[in-house]
Amino acid sequence: MIYVDISAGVHSRAGLGRYTVDLARALLAAQPERFGLFYNRGKDGRFPSILPPSTPQRSVAWGYKPWRMAILLAQMGRLPFNRLVPDADLFHSTEHLLMPLRGVPTVLTVHDLIFKLFPAYHKKLNYWYLNLAMPLFCRRADAIIAVSQASKRDIVKCYGVDAAKIHVVYEAAAPHFQPPPPARIAHVRQTYDLPEQFLIHLSTIEPRKNLSRLLDALKALRRLFPKLKLVLAGGRGWLYDDFFAKIEADGLGEAVLPLGWVPDEDLPAVLAAADLAVQPSLYEGFGLPILEHMASGQAVAASRASSHPEAGGEAAAYFDPENVAEMTAVIRRLLTDQDEYRRRRQLGLEQAAQFSWQRAARETTAVYETLL
Numbered sequence: 471m472i473y474v475d476i477s478a479g480v481h482s483r484a485g486l487g488r489y490t491v492d493l494a495r496a497l498l499a500a501q502p503e504r505f506g507l508f509y510n511r512g513k514d515g516r517f518p519s520i521l522p523p524s525t526p527q528r529s530v531a532w533g534y535k536p537w538r539m540a541i542l543l544a545q546m547g548r549l550p551f552n553r554l555v556p557d558a559d560l561f562h563s564t565e566h567l568l569m570p571l572r573g574v575p576t577v578l579t580v581h582d583l584i585f586k587l588f589p590a591y592h593k594k595l596n597y598w599y600l601n602l603a604m605p606l607f608c609r610r611a612d613a614i615i616a617v618s619q620a621s622k623r624d625i626v627k628c629y630g631v632d633a634a635k636i637h638v639v640y641e642a643a644a645p646h647f648q649p650p651p652p653a654r655i656a657h658v659r660q661t662y663d664l665p666e667q668f669l670i671h672l673s674t675i676e677p678r679k680n681l682s683r684l685l686d687a688l689k690a691l692r693r694l695f696p697k698l699k700l701v702l703a704g705g706r707g708w709l710y711d712d713f714f715a716k717i718e719a720d721g722l723g724e725a726v727l728p729l730g731w732v733p734d735e736d737l738p739a740v741l742a743a744a745d746l747a748v749q750p751s752l753y754e755g756f757g758l759p760i761l762e763h764m765a766s767g768q769a770v771a772a773s774r775a776s777s778h779p780e781a782g783g784e785a786a787a788y789f790d791p792e793n794v795a796e797m798t799a800v801i802r803r804l805l806t807d808q809d810e811y812r813r814r815r816q817l818g819l820e821q822a823a824q825f826s827w828q829r830a831a832r833e834t835t836a837v838y839e840t841l842l
Contacts, residue, residue: 471504471505471506471526471557471558471559472504472505472506472558472559472560472561472562472838473505473506473507473508473528473555473558473560473561473562474490474493474494474497474505474506474507474508474562474564475490475508475509475561475562475563475564475565475567475569476490476491476494476507476508476509476518476521476564477490477508477509477510477515477537477564477565477567478490478564478565479491479494479509479518479521480509480510480511480515480516480517480518481512481514481515481534484674484704484705485581485673485674485755485758486564486565486581488644488758489564489579489581489617489641489758490564490565491518491520491521492641492642492644492827492830493564493827493830493831493834494507494518494521494564495520495521495827496827496828496830496831497831497834497835498521498522498525499828499831500828500831500832500835501835502522502525505525505526506525506526506527506528506555506557506558507521507525507526507527507528508527508528508529508554508555508561508569509527509529510529510530510531510532510533510534510537511529511530511531511532512531512532512533512534512537513533528554528555530554537567538567538599541567541568541569541570542599542602542603542606544569544570545568545570545603545606545607545610546606548570549570550570550571550572551569551570551571552571552572552573552574554569555569555571555574558571558574559574559575559842560574560575560576560577560838560841560842561574561575561576561577562576562577562578562579562834562838563576563577563578563579563607563611564579565579565581566578566580566581566600566603566604566607567603567607568607568610568611570610575612575613575841575842576610576611576612576613577611577612577613577614577615577837577838577841578607578608578611578613578614578615579614579615579616579617580604580608580614580615580616580617580621580625580636580755581617581621581755581756582617582621582624582753582754582755582756583604583621583624583625583628584678584753584755585597585600585601585604586600586601586604586624586628587624587628587753588677588678588752588753589601590677591676591677591678604629605629608625608629608631609629609631611635612635612841613635613636613637613837613840613841614631614635614636614637615636615637615638615639615834615837616636616637616638616639617638617639617640617641617755617756617777618638618640618755618756618757618776618777618780618781619638619777619780620755620776620777620780621638621755621756621776621777622636622638637833637836637837639830639833639834639837640756640780640781640825640829640830641756641758641761641825641827641830642761642822642825642826642827642829642830643758643761643762643764643765643822643825644734644762644827645827646734646735646737646738647737647738647741647761647762647765647766647822648738648765648766648767649738649742649766649767649819650738650739650742650766650767654739655739655742655743657739658736658739658740658743659743661736662729662732662736662740664701664727664740664743665697665699665701665727666697667695667697667698667699667745668698668699668700668701668727668744668745669684669688669698669699669700669701669744669745669746669747669748669801670701670703670740670741670743670744670746670747670748670763670768671684671700671701671702671703671704671747671748671749671750672703672704672737672741672747672749672759672762672763673704673749673751673759674704674705674706675702675704675705675706675713675728677712677713678751678752678753679750679751679752680750680751680752680773680791681702681713681750682712682713682716683750683791683792683794683797684700684748684750684797685700685713685716685717685720685722685726686720686794686798687750687794687797687798687801688700688722688725688726689720689722690794690798691798691801691802691805692725694802695805698725698745698805699724699725699726699727700722700725700726700727701726701727701729701740701744702726702727702728702729703729703731703732703737703740703741704729704730704731704732705730705731706728706730737762737766738762738765738766739766741762741763741766741768742766742767742768744768745805746768746769746770746771746801746804746805746811747759747760747763747768747769747770747771748770748771748772748797748801749763749770749771749772749773749778749786750772750773750789750791750797751772751773751775751776751778751791752773752775752791752792753775753776754775754776754777754778754781755776755777756777756780756781757772757776757777757778757780757781757782758781760772760778760781760782760786761781761821761822761825763818764782764785764786764818764819764821764822765818765819765822765823767815767818767819768815768818769785769787769804769811769814769815769818770782770785770786770787770814770818771786771787771788771789771797771800771801771804772786772787772788772789773788773789773790773791773797774788774789774790774791775791782821783817783821783824784817784821785814785817785818785820785821786814786818787800787803787804787810787814788800
């Protein structure tokens with residue numbers, strides 16, 4: 471049996487959680503008899519409702535931090551955890567946590583090396599752990615799946631891993647990201663009291679998302695579009711206090727609306743209701759929100775950093791994430807040039823359609839086959 475570790479989906483609704491659950495769902499849809507699910511429950515873990523509960527499951531009761539430490543110490547001491555998955559033919563870790571197993575091939579998905587490239591943007595304990603663990607996990611894994619060519623290059627450069635061991639498998643927007651009908655958009659406008667004119671940003675709030683520079687761009691844009699506001703869809707991650715302090719210091723308290731987590735059934739309509747989506751991140755492993763915006767029928771202005779051009783293709787309008795003037799100019803152009811906006815919106819629908827979880831499942835299964 472092939473075990474897929476869905477721990478990230480049990481504990482998180484953010485990017486890693488979405489990847490884990492959507493991949494597992496696609497793998498199970500294609501070959502349900504072949505897969506089992508593994509996860510650490512902790513006290514707050516919840517089995518994802520969109521996964522079939524009848525799927526064979528194995529789990530440990532440990533919480534997130536104790537489980538991470540146990541795995542690192544076991545990897546360092548070469549202590550196998552085979553008794554937790556005694557019938558495993560292969561084990562796939564979908565987050566940055568590789569369980570040690572003896573005689574069982576392992577696959578590790580590496581999403582990004584943000585902690586390595588931007589250490590100031592991580593909590594110190596998390597930075598310490600990943601800096602110690604990831605080189606070891608990458609060496610011990612029999613195969614690595616990278617979610618972009620940019621991430622693959624980073625792994626090779628930072629850890630000297632043989633490029634032949636790393637397979638790029640792209641993510642995709644979940645099936646519910648589709649252009650919503652006007653009535654649905656009108657409904658979410660009322661439900662969330664959305665502004666008349668607004669930019670939308672979808673992601674967890676953390677420093678590498680570059681939202682402080684987006685505030686500078688918003689301040690400049692409001693001189694031309696006084697009613698323009700910024701809506702943030704996503705939870706608070708870490709090290710976000712400076713960002714919220716800047717909102718108040720810049721007098722943008724009325725112009726920025728943090729929605730927090732938006733339920734999946736409402737999210738496509740919230741994205742589509744905006745005048746433009748903006749993804750100004752300094753670094754992304756893949757940049758899934760770009761595809762989620764596009765699949766919902768929204769045009770996207772994005773930084774050209776790291777993997778963003780792989781996700782956005784020719785459909786997104788790009789800017790230098792450290793150049794506020796260029797960011798402002800690109801957003802202004804898309805807010806005023808309706809022909810370009812409509813063209814990029816259509817290109818975005820076509821771009822998003824090129825990615826699917828069915829394809830990701832096929833390509834992931836092909837990686838398994840190389841080891842079995």
